[in-house]
Amino acid sequence: MLKRFTARLKSVQEYEREPIPASRLKSTRSFLGMYAGEHTAGTEFVIGPLFVAHGASAGDLIWGLLLGNLLAVLSWAFLCAPIAVKERITLYYKLEKICGKGLTTVYNLVNALMFCFLAGSMIAVAATAVGIPFDIPMPQLTDWMPGSVSWVLTVVAVGIVTTLVATLGYEQVSRFANIAAPWMILVFLAAALAVLPELGVNSAADFWPVAESKIWTGVPLEGQSKFTFWHILFFAWFCNMAMHIGMADMSIFRYARSWKAGFTSAAGMYVGHYIAWLASGILYAVFLQQNQNSLEFAPGPVAYYAVGITGAICVIIAGWTTANPTIYRAGLAVQAVIPKSQTWKVTIIVGLVTTTAACFPALVMKLLDFVALYGLILMPMGAIIFIDYHLFPRLKLTSERALATGKPINWAAAGTWGITLTACLGINQYFGVEIFFLGLPGWFIAVLLYIGLSYLIKPVPQLKPKLS
Amino acid sequence: MKHILIPIVAIAGLGLTLVPALLVFSNQMEASLQKQLMALGMVLWFVAGPLWMRTRRG
Numbered sequence: 049m050l051k052r053f054t055a056r057l058k059s060v061q062e063y064e065r066e067p068i069p070a071s072r073l074k075s076t077r078s079f080l081g082m083y084a085g086e087h088t089a090g091t092e093f094v095i096g097p098l099f100v101a102h103g104a105s106a107g108d109l110i111w112g113l114l115l116g117n118l119l120a121v122l123s124w125a126f127l128c129a130p131i132a133v134k135e136r137i138t139l140y141y142k143l144e145k146i147c148g149k150g151l152t153t154v155y156n157l158v159n160a161l162m163f164c165f166l167a168g169s170m171i172a173v174a175a176t177a178v179g180i181p182f183d184i185p186m187p188q189l190t191d192w193m194p195g196s197v198s199w200v201l202t203v204v205a206v207g208i209v210t211t212l213v214a215t216l217g218y219e220q221v222s223r224f225a226n227i228a229a230p231w232m233i234l235v236f237l238a239a240a241l242a243v244l245p246e247l248g249v250n251s252a253a254d255f256w257p258v259a260e261s262k263i264w265t266g267v268p269l270e271g272q273s274k275f276t277f278w279h280i281l282f283f284a285w286f287c288n289m290a291m292h293i294g295m296a297d298m299s300i301f302r303y304a305r306s307w308k309a310g311f312t313s314a315a316g317m318y319v320g321h322y323i324a325w326l327a328s329g330i331l332y333a334v335f336l337q338q339n340q341n342s343l344e345f346a347p348g349p350v351a352y353y354a355v356g357i358t359g360a361i362c363v364i365i366a367g368w369t370t371a372n373p374t375i376y377r378a379g380l381a382v383q384a385v386i387p388k389s390q391t392w393k394v395t396i397i398v399g400l401v402t403t404t405a406a407c408f409p410a411l412v413m414k415l416l417d418f419v420a421l422y423g424l425i426l427m428p429m430g431a432i433i434f435i436d437y438h439l440f441p442r443l444k445l446t447s448e449r450a451l452a453t454g455k456p457i458n459w460a461a462a463g464t465w466g467i468t469l470t471a472c473l474g475i476n477q478y479f480g481v482e483i484f485f486l487g488l489p490g491w492f493i494a495v496l497l498y499i500g501l502s503y504l505i506k507p508v509p510q511l512k513p514k515l516s
Numbered sequence: 517m518k519h520i521l522i523p524i525v526a527i528a529g530l531g532l533t534l535v536p537a538l539l540v541f542s543n544q545m546e547a548s549l550q551k552q553l554m555a556l557g558m559v560l561w562f563v564a565g566p567l568w569m570r571t572r573r574g
Contacts, residue, residue, distance in 0.1 A: 227569060231561045234530055235554075238537035242550060245541060356551030358533070358558050 067136035067302070074303045078226070079312040082300070082373070085225030087288075087316030088232050088324050090173035090367030093347030094415050095287075095321075096328030100336070101189070102275035102416075103268030106259040112277045113325065116284025117317035121310075123285070123292035127430070129310030131437050132301035138380055139298040143429060146436050147461040148450030155429055155465075156381040162290070162422045163378035164398060167371040168405035171210055172412050174367025175203045177348030177360040186346035187409035194407045203406045210368055211399025214375040215392040225369045232369070233319050235362040239354040240327035243334045263333040279484055283416065284321055286487040289423025293491060294430035299380055345413060375399055420483045427487055428468040431494035432461050445502050460501035468494040519571060525564035532557025 099109060135142055143152045176186055184198040194200050213224065244250075249258045260266075268274050275283075291297045292313070301309055328347070335350050336342070351359030379395035386394070405411060411418065440447040450458045471493050472486045481489075536553040539545035 227562070227566050230530060231533060231558065231565070234533040238534050238554065241537040241541045242547060245543065250541075250543065355537070355554050358551065358554040361558060 072303065073305050075305075076309055076312055079300075079304060079309050080315045081226035081229050083313050083316035084233065084319050085229035085369045086373055087320030087370075088229060088236065088366065089320065089370030090170035090347070090363065091370060091415065091419075092236070092320055092324035093173055093328050093351065093363055093366065094169070094345075094412055095419075096325040096330075097332030097335075097345070097347075097350075098416050099275060099280065099325065100264060100329045100332050101269045101272045102279070103266055103272065104264050104275045104280055105266035106256070106264040108266075108275070108277040108280055109264050109326070109329075112280025113284050113322050116281040117314075117321050119281075119285040120288060120292060120321075121314045121317050124297065124313040125308070125310030127434060128292045128295050128297050129301045129304065130307040131295065131433065132298040133304050133307045133309075134437075135298070136302040137298075138302065139295050139433075140381060140383075142295075142298060142433060145448040145451040146432060146458060147429070148455055148457045150456035151450075151458060151462050151465075153385050155426075156385045159290075159296070159426060160378040160381035160398065161401075162425065163374050163381065164402040165405050165411055165418065166422060167210075167374035167378065167402045168408075169411040169415055169418070170367040170371040170374070171207050171403060171406035172203060172409065173347050174210075174364045174371070175199070175206045175348075175406070176346040177351065177363035177367075178202050178206055180348055180352055180360055186344050186349060187412065188343040189345045189413055190343060191413060192408065192410035195409070200407050204403055206364070206367070207399060207403025207406055210371045211375060211396060211403070213368065214372045214379070214399060215395045224372065228365050228369055232362055232366055233323070235351075235355065235358060236324045236327040239351060239359055239362075240330040243331060243354050246334050247330070247337065262337070263330055269336075279482070282484045282487070283420065284317075286423050286484065287321070287419045289487050290426040290430075292430075293487070294423065294426040295433050296377065296426065296430075298433075299377065371402070375402055378402070417483060420487075424472060424483065424486055424490060425469065427490055428465045428494040429461075431468075431491050432464055432498050435495055435498050439499070440502070443499065445499070449502070460498060460505050463501045464494050464498040467497055522564050522567045522571060525560050526568040529557045529560030529562075529564060532560065 104112075131142075140152060140156055143155055147155065172187075179186070179199065179202045182198060182202065184202055185196050187195060187199070194203075244255070244258075247258050247262050249255050286293075301307075304310075331350050331354050335353070348360055348363045351363045353359070355362075375395060375398055378398040379391060382398055383389055383391060383394045436447050436449075439445075446452050449460070450456070468490055472490045475481045475486060475489060476483060532553050536545055536550035540547055540550045
């Protein structure tokens, strides 16, 4: 049995450093399932309620999410997917060609750490459901550190199982997400429908007045900042910035037959980041109504209250279907640093780091800020890839500069990354622009910097033949 | 027979996940019964859903 399992692990071939062969391309349906599953996830049980806590109004939420999600879909379809299907290599290998091994190593380590934290927050969310039968103390909105030994033990158990599934590779993750996705979506819908009468909604006509007065009231909870239409639009657009504008999903879309597969991200956006966010907001509003604005913040018990054991299991599976591909992505990032390592061994190490991070409830309570920061930090590299691919040949600048020069660091890229993030920090500190909005000016700063710095560095002749 | 039964069971699983909630919303079912039916729907889906998807992939 153990031998068979080890043989299976060794056979996982993910084409980290070579283009995906035609025989391994995947159907559009595969991406629909992947995106619907990945974005109907554990985080949805947190983000929807946090919009309620931040005092989003009903109208701002409906329109902000509609437009923000549209911009996210267009970013996947027009920025990320076209380059992914042309190159058919991972983001990490592409970066190596442009930025050099040294800079890519730094990027990969930062990226892997971010993925670990993101996956960790989802493991924590799943743990709030796993802990229900054991009556473990649940974390509160103000918690940063682990509150009890039983919480840590629960998180570790969830983390081990999630990591083992992730070691089996994208194929297994995709299959699991495909099976769970349609059911999870219906559970979100059913849970919201089932509790609406408790808020006073007994017909469709009742919904809007109740939504405005009892769910998304426009008044933030004590100690929380106020979210406007613009916060919601930019959050919906940029919460996956690392994946689309940051190009991380090149690693996923390299399996697509056409760039149009980028539009399948709409399944994730409008089901997960629309219906599921609205549904989880409704559940949280019922929880707040019943518990006099309690500080407890645990998606598991909230879902369990709404639809019983199905809700709790949905929270667990929702956490898994996002944590699995995120750990897998982090594994790819680390493997790009250590190319000869085996995927499954790297994934296990990444899973251990993720599980450790998951023990800290701060990851969940500050999820909106963390997600925005994570996208912002990785975004400049996406801008560099975009410009290097589309604009550099026309400007007669050297594309894939590190490959052409054979140098470990492309200083134009390094400067772009560092100066862009410093500029964003400056805009935040001196002009008071919140982190949710920094991605847009940051992208243009990165583009201008990379073009400018590349002009400053003397153009080089091709020293090495291009890789096919 | 198996090819007909599996999709029916899988779709019934999804139906039992959503329809009882609609009935609770329209005040035609108790929440406790809805939770039991949803749990049954979950079992049906995770038993028949993977088999159904495998047969659809051919």
